[in-house]
Amino acid sequence: MTKGSCLCGAVRFETEATPIKASICHCGQCRRQSGHLWASAQVPQDALTISGELRWYQASPDAKRGFCPTCGSFLFWQGTGEDMISFALGALDTPTGITLEKHIFTASKGDYYDINDTLPRHD
Numbered sequence: 001m002t003k004g005s006c007l008c009g010a011v012r013f014e015t016e017a018t019p020i021k022a023s024i025c026h027c028g029q030c031r032r033q034s035g036h037l038w039a040s041a042q043v044p045q046d047a048l049t050i051s052g053e054l055r056w057y058q059a060s061p062d063a064k065r066g067f068c069p070t071c072g073s074f075l076f077w078q079g080t081g082e083d084m085i086s087f088a089l090g091a092l093d094t095p096t097g098i099t100l101e102k103h104i105f106t107a108s109k110g111d112y113y114d115i116n117d118t119l120p121r122h123d
């Protein structure tokens with residue numbers, strides 16, 4: 001069981017599915033919304049149970065971003081029409097049992113840091 005919550009605890013989520021594609025996203029939208037990088041993994045939406053009030057922000061025609069309206073924690077990302085949903089690794093209770101697999105959108109990473117690990121990088 002994978003469980004997580006926002007900072008204030010008003011939004012909780014859990015899944016029995018095995019999370020896949022654990023990644024760190026460097027895109028400008030994730031950096032702005034999270035303050036730096038956004039680490040996430042994904043499961044089928046059907047397999048994810050979310051409780052509490054969640055607000056969605058349609059950041060582009062391609063995807064929406066879910067956050068807690070009380071504390072602002074950026075918890076979910078979902079591509080338009082996709083049946084997979086991504087959740088924030090930083091929101092998980094530990095131990096997570098999850099290991100990062102890759103960096104994504106490295107072509108739009110910020111200029112204020114370097115990527116210093118050996119994980120695969122995808123532009």
Ligand SMILES: [Zn+2]
Pocket residue numbers: 006007008009010011068069070071072073
């Ligand atoms: Zn909250």
